[in-house]
Amino acid sequence: MFSIGDKVVYPVHGAGIVEAIEEKEVLGELKQYYVLKLFDGEMRVMVPVDAVQGVGLRSVSDDAILQRVSEVLRCVEEEETIAWNKRYQQHMTKIKSGDVFLVAEVVRSLTLRDMQKGLAAGERKMLDQARKILVSEFMVAKDIDEQQAKDMINECFPKEN
Numbered sequence: 517m518f519s520i521g522d523k524v525v526y527p528v529h530g531a532g533i534v535e536a537i538e539e540k541e542v543l544g545e546l547k548q549y550y551v552l553k554l555f556d557g558e559m560r561v562m563v564p565v566d567a568v569q570g571v572g573l574r575s576v577s578d579d580a581i582l583q584r585v586s587e588v589l590r591c592v593e594e595e596e597t598i599a600w601n602k603r604y605q606q607h608m609t610k611i612k613s614g615d616v617f618l619v620a621e622v623v624r625s626l627t628l629r630d631m632q633k634g635l636a637a638g639e640r641k642m643l644d645q646a647r648k649i650l651v652s653e654f655m656v657a658k659d660i661d662e663q664q665a666k667d668m669i670n671e672c673f674p675k676e677n
Contacts, residue, residue: 517565517568518534518568518573519537520534520536520537521534522534522575523576523657524550524552524573524574524575524576525574525575525576525616525649525652526552526563526571526572526573527571527573527612528611528614528645528649529554529561529649530554530555530649530651530652530653531554531555531576531652531655531656532553532554532555532561532656533552533555533656534550534551534552535551535552535553535560536550536551537549538562540562547564547565547566548565548566549562549563549564549565550562550563550565552573554652555655555656556648556652572612572613572614576653576656576657577616577653578657579658581616582654582657584617585616585617585650586668586672588620588621588624589620589623589624589672589673590672590673591624592674600639603639604638604642607626607639607642607646610622611642611645611646611649616650619646619649619650620650622642622643622646623643623646623647623650623669624672626639626642626643626646627643627673628673630643631674647666647669650665650669651666651669652665654669
């Protein structure tokens with residue numbers, strides 16, 4: 517499915533590159549693993565080749581998809597009032613899905629909430645995590661540095677007064 521050098525996104529951790537494909541024996545069974553070098557620090561992750569779909573590993577989005585992600589970020593809609601713990605759980609489910617549009621929805625929702633009311637520590641951490649995932653994907657997909665990716669995402673939101 518993937519080859520060495522392919523740019524991929526690993527849910528919850530963000531974008532990276534397939535650095536190697538290795539065979540390892542685990543519990544007496546020989547399996548192939550993708551070795552991913554993630555762009556968030558120096559983290560390396562091994563993903564069993566036969567478990568790619570189960571963990572949600574996917575190719576990095578192209579420009580057309582990232583344009584649609586920017587539109588999702590710009591979309592201002594009325595957020596329903598629900599308890600923070602239920603909202604937190606809904607957001608975490610979206611982040612874990614690995615779907616770039618759902619991650620963008622989390623970033624949008626929490627950024628707008630932060631601008632209006634501020635965020636509790638747990639939601640602040642979640643926003644930081646979701647932003648890192650989006651930033652890493654923009655960096656890899658557009659071959660830009662971290663600050664340029666952050667600027668592209670920040671441009672999607674209204675300026676605070």
